[in-house]
Amino acid sequence: MGRAPCCDKARVKKGPWSPEEDAQLKDFMDKYGTGGNWIALPQKAGLNRCGKSCRLRWLNYLRPNIKHGEFSDEEDRVICNLFSSIGSRWSIIASHLPGRTDNDIKNYWNTKLKKKFLGLVSCNSHLIKQQPQQHHHQPYLSSSCQEVVLPAGIIPHNSSAISALNFVSTSATTAASHLHVPYHYQSHQMERNNFMLNFGNSERSCSSSGGSCTPINYGRRDLQFGQYEYCDGRGFDGDNNILINAENYNLYGGRLEDDSSLLPGGGGEFDSEELRLDSCLVGRCLH
């Protein structure tokens, strides 16, 4: 037995909304709101439409403060940041962009933004293969690498994000002052997706509530974490790895599971502490 339809589809109007229908719905919503029931709304409002259709029309087009038109660079950056960290959770992404709807963002990503950033990756791909051998205690910075930066310096953590982005590049290295990336989640995802990570010159910075800034140096532990554990000893030499350099972003909370030795001071939880990474490398083995 199939699912009961939400309305009598044969009797309700489908397709584009007319200005009269828009006015009718808007007028009703202004006066009464949804009344907690979208299914019953069309009848009350005198609309020959499915309740779901009314809801969609209201949310995506008629409700107040909807922003239409071009997306700004800042909005682009936010979308890429979030997509690379949470994937196609459009409603969540939309919640970070006031006035934008999930539908808008989804369409924008699928038609424009994805191509834009994938194009950048392909343009910069030659840079990726030119990373010189470097001493592993140092951050892997180079002038050429400056152009190959994951949006906001965060790590794709699901397959859809990775396949779609495949390391999108942007010149925005200073963005992402407040990323919320659970530490333990990163490490697990990297293992699953064969990512590498190296933190260099990390330090703990002021928490959002204020307080002193205590530097932390991860030293060799970074190497275990990034290179040897997850990349089979290949190193960041450009042979098989994409290197991505991100600067000045913050991680909040989380903890490293299963290997507390990686933590400065022997382990434990970061909880609400804010970690500031002065430089960070993220890469992916291509084999």
Next chain:
DNA sequence: AAACTGCTCAACCGCTTTAGC
């Protein structure tokens, strides 16, 4: 001018989640 192609985006479909009982 007509046919074709590619792009955009509003709207739909159907699955999942949530809320109420």
Next chain:
DNA sequence: GGCTAAAGCGGTTGAGCAGTT
């Protein structure tokens, strides 16, 4: 805890438009 209906959500579709041949 189980059931049901509604709401939420993300993938997909297709009409309309612009640009190209």
